[in-house]
């Protein structure tokens with residue numbers, strides 16, 4: 001049953017854990033919280049926060065799937081149906097004929113946003129959430145008010161919702177524009193990232209030179225390549241595929257390897273210090289002498305773990321694999337146990 005509810009290549013978070021992803025707090029402001037509905041609308045509407053809180057709320061059980069591969073099933077969210085807030089008193093829609101997309105904007109320092117097509121809004125019936133698991137939303141999880149969009153990766157659910165803008169043309173959200181996150185975001189179709197940012201020829205040249213330092217190489221295909229001594233310092237390599245690649249002594253310091261795949265890669269003595277490894281997958285990789293200190297390991301996989309802690313595809317980790325508390329605290333508990341057991 002659970003299996004059917006877990007989209008491909010997602011792992012369940014254990015117990016009560018709810019990772020914080022992205023921004024951690026709203027913009028500081030003394031003005032009271034309001035929610036504005038604007039853009040291609042018949043009439044602009046500004047909701048006072050108190051008015052929203054005093055409306056009868058509904059409760060929904062929603063499965064949360066983060067693009068960095070963690071999922072949390074049956075979260076209990078309470079709040080208001082977005083579609084109810086997008087109606088005139090007559091019950092007619094607030095949006096104009098010309099409206100095709102909806103942008104959700106946060107009260108945050110970077111005015112974080114994400115968008116959905118109007119069709120998706122109608123079909124997915126999102127929630128404007130005020131409470132989660134029986135309590136008011138924590139600030140770091142988007143309190144006092146956030147979007148929760150079922151059926152899409154969680155980056156489509158803006159924290160600290162302040163403005164809803166109807167658009168005739170789509171406007172890419174923050175992660176979609178900055179990190180190459182897929183605009184459709186369907187976890188069942190694994191729509192995590194858009195295609196690679198560079199041409200095959202350009203990739204070939206960089207691979208020959210073994211110098212990726214500082215480059216943006218989203219979704220790079222490097223399966224099975226011989227890349228010992230690679231310099232990938234501070235490179236953006238989200239979603240790159242290094243399966244079975246030879247990466248002895250590679251330098252990945254401060255690089256972004258979110259969701260990168262290293263299945264069976266030879267990473268002996270590679271240096272990952274300070275790298276973002278959220279959602280990266282090291283199943284079957286050789287990590288002897290590898291340095292993982294000060295990395296971010298939310299949703300990182302080192303092997304499939306069952307209750308007996310045996311794993312047929314675990315990474316090769318031994319006492320020469322370096323890791324510190326900074327890195328370990330961000331790792332899921334069963335993955336941490338696997339790593340620590342093998343390091344003894």
Ligand SMILES: Nc1nc2c(c(=O)[nH]1)N[C@H]1C(S)=C(S)[C@@H](COP(=O)(O)O)O[C@H]1N2
Nearest residue numbers: 020021022023106112141154155157158159
């Ligand atoms: N304002 C704002 N909303 C945001 C983000 C963000 O950085 N800023 N990150 C998104 C991403 S990628 C995810 S996975 C979820 C994380 O929500 P959580 O921190 O409550 O788990 O929020 C989404 N909404």
Ligand SMILES: [Mo]
Nearest residue numbers: 021066067155
């Ligand atoms: Mo995310």
